[in-house]
Amino acid sequence: MSVDATYSTKTPHTRCVLITGATGAIGGALAKAYASPQTHLILHGRNVSALEHVANACREKGADVSLSSIDLTDDEALAQWLTTLSAEQLPDIVIANAGKNTHPDQLGELEPWADVQDLLDINLITPIAMAQHLVPAMRARGSGQLVFISSLAGWHGLPSTPTYSASKAGIKAYGEALRGLLAPCGIGVTVVMPGYVTSPMCNAMPGPKPFEWPPERAAKVIVRGIRANRARVSFPFPLNFGTWWLAVLPAGVSQWLIKRLGFDHVGGR
Template structure:
């Protein structure tokens, strides 16, 4: 066996997924789990993370786990630097996130929860790119995947801070794609609608065209493989929410109210 053949044999397609104990993250881990694949899975629920790792190993993948605090920039940098020393991930899916919303009529979201949401949903994916892009540039390849939401098209009264965080990461990913394309690095923004999960169940308001996480993971994986700039689903809800961004704001806000997205409930967390 030649040295080149040995290198090819030892190289595993490396996929990093944060928020792997969430519905979409877990489904993505199972979708990518296969022989000759190295999965790096991050999640806060250790028991659930270990169980997911066993499923992925049974499917032939090599799996390493982490539960570091993603919003601690020093810990995040140390973790990513260590990973890149061993192997720069081929695909990085920044999936970890949380939600909050007003707890009653005429109430703003609790400020502490808003800060935590912005740190995880917006700051952390940007920090991950800051730490990982130089290594990907040196290699000349890589794929960054940011999880936005259809709520990024127009802010919802039920989740204004969540909508803002997802609009922010959408804009960041779109801008980064053009910046990094000359370096062989792809950037994909994922804009899901409602996907069955505890977070989705806890959200107030109607949930039209809700998808199971396995269907969402299949669509996301297919779009990543094609290096699509945007993956948004399901089509009817994406088409409708896109119009909310195009129509005059007053019309969009009237429609949102008519569709029942002004109701309030308990605060969910991913």
């Protein structure tokens, strides 16, 4: 049986949670945090073997788990998958966690255009497309929770990751706007803005990584914020406070601080 066809046939649970990017550090930690006998988890990841590993850990905690490895940037495949889910068991919580990063090889050089397009497709376009497909069913039901993963880099763009910063600023703005739009329909929206969380993607990023958190700690804070339907979940506090100031200070001052603190490093320099 294909991993894309592994759907639940059990009695509906009290909670259904959809997580994309479940093979990543934060996604995997979130899946395990939500895993319980009262939960049906729908986990998505492109790495099938890694996805099965996460699923088995969740099943050991009593969760019913369905898996998919579709290409989220394929409009037709995404629409078909989400339409099927909406008909079979519409998720209560949707965490659009799948994402990637890219950065310039050296100062003065832009990221390759193909990398830019791929990043924007998965970081920005896909979460918006997911909302387009799921919101009508959630609105008809009168409940649901959409969770978008931004980043503290969404407060002010970093020279080391310009396209990533743009994608995270974009999904932050979209989630904030959607929250007000959908609140009267009973649909909550939470924007998550993590700092540095230990992962292969984090390790590959150039520049300093202050106040780095393990993914389990990040997942605990995110789950708590989703449960409270918070508009924004941002952490850790010291880095969040500092990057927030980058958004409100005059741009020249913010850019001087970014360079002073070493966040303009690119390509390992």
